Amino acid sequence: MLNQVENAAMPNETVMMSRASDGSPVSLRVSFPAPGVARLRLGSPDDVSPLPTLTLPDEPLAATRLSDNAVAGGGLTVTLDPEKFDFRVADDSGRVLLSTSTQDMTQKGAMRVEPVEVAEAFTATSFRVEPDDHFLGYGEKFCNFDKRGLTITSSNSNAGGATSEAAYKNVPFFLNTRGYGVLFNTTRKLRHDVGEPRLSILSYRVEVDASELDFFVIDGPDPKTILKRYAELTGFAPVPPLWTFGIWMSRFYFERWETLFAAAEGYRSHDIPCDVAAPDSYWMYGNRLSDLQWDDDRFPDPAERLAELRAKGFRTSLWLYPYISEKSPLFEEAQAKGYLCTSPDGTPAIVPTTLPQPCHDEPGFRGVGTLKHVFKHPIAPPGTLIDFTNPEAVAWYQGLLTDRLKEGVAVFKTDFGEDVPDDVQFHDGRTGRDVHNIYPLLFQKAVAEATERFTGDFVIWGRSGWAGGQAYPIHWGGDPTTSWQAMSASLKAGLSYGLSGVPFWSHDIGGFAGAPPSEELYTRWAQFGLLSSHSRFHGTTPREPWEFGERACAIVRDFAKFRMRLLPYLHHLATVAHEEGLPVIRALHLEFPDDPGARLIDGQYMLGDALLVSPVFNAAGDVEYYLPRGSRWLDLRSGRWCGGGQWVSEKGLDLANMPLFLRDGAMVPLVEPAACTDETDFSTLALLVTPEASGALTFSLPDGTSVEVAFRRDDTGWQGRVSGVAGIRLLIAGGPEPATATLCEGDWQAVDARPEEINLSAYAFSKAGGSP
Numbered sequence: 001m002l003n004q005v006e007n008a009a010m011p012n013e014t015v016m017m018s019r020a021s022d023g024s025p026v027s028l029r030v031s032f033p034a035p036g037v038a039r040l041r042l043g044s045p046d047d048v049s050p051l052p053t054l055t056l057p058d059e060p061l062a063a064t065r066l067s068d069n070a071v072a073g074g075g076l077t078v079t080l081d082p083e084k085f086d087f088r089v090a091d092d093s094g095r096v097l098l099s100t101s102t103q104d105m106t107q108k109g110a111m112r113v114e115p116v117e118v119a120e121a122f123t124a125t126s127f128r129v130e131p132d133d134h135f136l137g138y139g140e141k142f143c144n145f146d147k148r149g150l151t152i153t154s155s156n157s158n159a160g161g162a163t164s165e166a167a168y169k170n171v172p173f174f175l176n177t178r179g180y181g182v183l184f185n186t187t188r189k190l191r192h193d194v195g196e197p198r199l200s201i202l203s204y205r206v207e208v209d210a211s212e213l214d215f216f217v218i219d220g221p222d223p224k225t226i227l228k229r230y231a232e233l234t235g236f237a238p239v240p241p242l243w244t245f246g247i248w249m250s251r252f253y254f255e256r257w258e259t260l261f262a263a264a265e266g267y268r269s270h271d272i273p274c275d276v277a278a279p280d281s282y283w284m285y286g287n288r289l290s291d292l293q294w295d296d297d298r299f300p301d302p303a304e305r306l307a308e309l310r311a312k313g314f315r316t317s318l319w320l321y322p323y324i325s326e327k328s329p330l331f332e333e334a335q336a337k338g339y340l341c342t343s344p345d346g347t348p349a350i351v352p353t354t355l356p357q358p359c360h361d362e363p364g365f366r367g368v369g370t371l372k373h374v375f376k377h378p379i380a381p382p383g384t385l386i387d388f389t390n391p392e393a394v395a396w397y398q399g400l401l402t403d404r405l406k407e408g409v410a411v412f413k414t415d416f417g418e419d420v421p422d423d424v425q426f427h428d429g430r431t432g433r434d435v436h437n438i439y440p441l442l443f444q445k446a447v448a449e450a451t452e453r454f455t456g457d458f459v460i461w462g463r464s465g466w467a468g469g470q471a472y473p474i475h476w477g478g479d480p481t482t483s484w485q486a487m488s489a490s491l492k493a494g495l496s497y498g499l500s501g502v503p504f505w506s507h508d509i510g511g512f513a514g515a516p517p518s519e520e521l522y523t524r525w526a527q528f529g530l531l532s533s534h535s536r537f538h539g540t541t542p543r544e545p546w547e548f549g550e551r552a553c554a555i556v557r558d559f560a561k562f563r564m565r566l567l568p569y570l571h572h573l574a575t576v577a578h579e580e581g582l583p584v585i586r587a588l589h590l591e592f593p594d595d596p597g598a599r600l601i602d603g604q605y606m607l608g609d610a611l612l613v614s615p616v617f618n619a620a621g622d623v624e625y626y627l628p629r630g631s632r633w634l635d636l637r638s639g640r641w642c643g644g645g646q647w648v649s650e651k652g653l654d655l656a657n658m659p660l661f662l663r664d665g666a667m668v669p670l671v672e673p674a675a676c677t678d679e680t681d682f683s684t685l686a687l688l689v690t691p692e693a694s695g696a697l698t699f700s701l702p703d704g705t706s707v708e709v710a711f712r713r714d715d716t717g718w719q720g721r722v723s724g725v726a727g728i729r730l731l732i733a734g735g736p737e738p739a740t741a742t743l744c745e746g747d748w749q750a751v752d753a754r755p756e757e758i759n760l761s762a763y764a765f766s767k768a769g770g771s772p
Helices: 002-008 223-234 257-269 302-311 329-336 391-407 439-455 484-498 519-529 550-565 567-580
Strands: 014-019 025-034 037-043 064-067 070-073 076-080 087-091 096-099 116-118 123-128 135-139 150-154 170-176 180-184 190-194 203-208 212-219 247-250 276-280 315-320 323-325 383-385 411-414 535-537 605-607 611-613 623-627 633-635 640-642 646-650 660-663 668-670 686-689 695-700 706-714 717-723 727-732 739-744
Touching (some): 025 223, 037 076, 096 123, 203 212, 247 257, 257 276, 302 391, 323 329, 391 439, 484 519
Parallel strands (some): 276 315, 686 727
Antiparallel strands (some): 014 025, 037 212, 064 070, 070 076, 123 203, 180 212, 633 640, 633 660, 668 686, 695 706, 727 739
16 A cells, blocks of 8 residues: 555655665655645555645745655755665754664664554654754653653643643643754544653654554754754744733632622732633533523522623623533533534434532632542533534534623633544544544634634633644643742743744642642742733632732732833734744743753743743742843843843842843843733833943734834944834843833934832832943
8 A cells, every 4th residue: 555655746756766674675655745744644544544734835845856865845855765664854964953863773683663654553753962052942841841751642632730741731842952843643542752761762663543644844054943944834823912911810719709709809909910700610500501691599690790890991702612501401402403512323423521510508618628628529420522523513602602792701711622532433534543632622712713703803712732722822720839949930931832833821829729839939930920811810719819928918009010111022022922932931031042051941941032931839939040142131130131141040029029131132021010001001111221222123003003223333322213103212221221212203313211119019129230
């Protein structure tokens, strides 16, 4: 059958032949869908499940056949040894990006890892692992940032926390620090032995549950180019609405309107900004999840109450999951209309739930309690899977959502979706084997489209994902425990997810489950969370800042206001994400790929290209961080300059003190903070800059206004100009003293800087103690 593949080549696709170790013929189909991208297909296309989100040209680029076993196109060359399966992908300079592992043998000459395997149940190949290889990405993985030495499974699961390799959001893509990426074109399960020592440190063996291993090799060489080319293949994320960048408050769960309103009022009375309120799981009847009907006993008059929240500046998020309880009145309707997935025997497919039944009638209930408290209650009845491959089922489900949207709901939290069994039958003829990993995307697409149709906002708050999931923002990191380890693992996962092409990501501030977080853990997590792409307080016990004492509340207030100051910067980063495929929170390697010291750092991050954030992961206040080379760094705690290319260790930091640095020459647009995004006044626009900055920044405001600010130095001194707004206030940090100035719209003008204290809420300084 493999020999027949040669006759089935697509336009501009080249078929080259080789042999496996046992002498059997093997074909490799090669094409170049875009500049800097080579597509390699190994095996037979008889039993495959390609990514539905791919955007490919009608025909690949024209290729040049260099020989029987070499072809070039798009700036890349692929060669294949005709006698043994040994392929190489190289760029025009001859730099080898990826090659087959062919010399991984024992002393007796036996292969430890086969270069190619084509079997009935799987297809596999092995890549050579170079000494300087590091493998990043693979989705939201809570394990090591560098996956070299690990076995990675690309298959979604209900990870149950942030403590293992299991992940809610797997992405079959990795980014190699030598300057290339690989996207595997499948919705099926993959296994990656990434130089795993029990197999071999010399080889990366990858196996797919399909008859063909289809993958794209993406050249950079810089990681930003790789991510943009990845997004060109799988889709760019839309820009989420501005209000989503405000602060979200939630619990698992608020049991009635009164407690939800009390928390909302608490944010306002404590002067802490907040935009979204979420009753979360049990706004419905607990034994009838998820029938999308309010529990009228606890949540009466929803339209009226939602309007009250909206008048106070809060939008409301409602929890969903894509299963319908057998106890729900919707079950019989959905079954009768054929809207449910089925088991092989034709009966509705049953998915056990991990959710407990509601427990709010217990004395002292405060939003559920610890996991031990939660799971002493009976588990809710099992559910049946909604078949989102059936257009009629999608329309029916969206109609149910529209009923809630009409009442004033702004967004839905699309929880779960990772539990589809392999043998489940879908309306379009596929089985769970094909749909398991993309079922969450089908769910999220249905919900986002319904929301956009009614509110104009294409947005969700989702837990699960796969390649292409960036099309449905926003995602959060599942259910971490209330521990320092889970906080650290959450950052590793967020950085990995960002390097997997997903720009908008959040996590549960304070951790989701376990004993209530300590004051120190809660506050440190809040500092990290409020300087993430999106920010949500959520957990099984209360997460309102005032629950953790006056000191914690004051610190969180300052960081929350600092976040609100950053709204124009965050909106700018969202626009960059939409246009370039770059994440909002960035691994240092993304910004400093030529700095070996920054390559594998996973305990700090860049917020965009301007701000370096170093969270603290212990109660003692000890932190060690790296300042990348190639730039000076302005410590926003003190106004002092620090040189790049150095490690810094600080001990016993006060709880309010988290290291934050401004990159030399960076420009950060700001506004005055408000209680919510609706009240934000963008006429208070300011720009944080360093003295004598040069260059330009163009950014758009939420109303679509394009603003350009530019600086230069000539014989007359430091000059600036601004267009798009009547004027902009400059906050000049890093000189002998902090200073301010104003630029008016028009031509070049002198920057008339005058000493003045700069107060950024969480960060304020009046004298620098150092000069440029």
